[in-house]
Amino acid sequence: MMLPVAVVISGRGSNMEAIARTALAAGSPFRIVRVIADRDSAGGLARAASLGIPVSVVPVRQFADRASFDAALAAEIEASGARLTALAGFMRILSAEFVQRFEGRLLNIHPSLLPKYKGLDTHARALAAGDSHHGASVHYVTAELDGGPVIIQGRLRIRPADTSDTVSARVHTLEHIIYPHACTLIAAGRVEWRTGTVFLDGAPLTAPLIEESDAAA
Numbered sequence: 001m002m003l004p005v006a007v008v009i010s011g012r013g014s015n016m017e018a019i020a021r022t023a024l025a026a027g028s029p030f031r032i033v034r035v036i037a038d039r040d041s042a043g044g045l046a047r048a049a050s051l052g053i054p055v056s057v058v059p060v061r062q063f064a065d066r067a068s069f070d071a072a073l074a075a076e077i078e079a080s081g082a083r084l085t086a087l088a089g090f091m092r093i094l095s096a097e098f099v100q101r102f103e104g105r106l107l108n109i110h111p112s113l114l115p116k117y118k119g120l121d122t123h124a125r126a127l128a129a130g131d132s133h134h135g136a137s138v139h140y141v142t143a144e145l146d147g148g149p150v151i152i153q154g155r156l157r158i159r160p161a162d163t164s165d166t167v168s169a170r171v172h173t174l175e176h177i178i179y180p181h182a183c184t185l186i187a188a189g190r191v192e193w194r195t196g197t198v199f200l201d202g203a204p205l206t207a208p209l210i211e212e213s214d215a216a217a
């Protein structure tokens with residue numbers, strides 16, 4: 001049976017689209033059952049609809065507080081039948097209750113080589129620090145913001161002429177590889193969450209899987 005996956009977005013949804021295209025390919029072990037946005041202006045909604053994926057909006061502005069929004073989002077995910085939820089450019093911090101409820105079934109993608117550069121402005125911070133490498137991480141979501149166990153990272157070499165924009169574009173290209181790959185590994189049963197630890201093929205994952213970018217290096 002294909003693993004039912006929900007994708008939650010706030011913006012343009014290019015990661016959602018990459019995940020969806022992988023899901024639609026022959027032999028995929030997962031399928032997208034719903035794309036959920038927290039605002040009806042999210043560009044990804046039209047992309048998802050054009051791929052034939054059911055979409056819904058849980059409009060954050062209509063909720064008085066985080067608890068009520070999180071409860072509505074949780075209900076929407078549960079109603080979709082999803083067994084795995086991928087946050088993909090979702091610009092809200094979720095409550096501890098929400099994270100607890102979906103423990104081990106909730107993924108996020110963050111544009112840095114975690115544990116470096118949690119939070120915002122990751123590209124500028126990596127450049128300002130003079131780092132040799134930068135990238136993106138797919139991780140399980142825990143109560144600590146951008147702090148859950150990492151499954152896979154896409155890594156590239158920073159070039160002397162790089163700006164936030166050029167590096168961001170190359171990180172995005174890597175994101176579109178690693179996020180669908182993480183979903184496939186989970187759906188195929190190769191990657192598992194066991195009470196806070198990531199397992200790969202039955203053994204604890206001691207370091208994230210790495211996708212090196214040569215073409216984009």
Ligand code: GRF
Nearest residue numbers: 012013014015089109110111
């Ligand atoms: C990505 O850079 C991701 O790392 C971050 O938000 C961005 C989403 O981009 N969490 P998109 O909406 O998938 O194009």
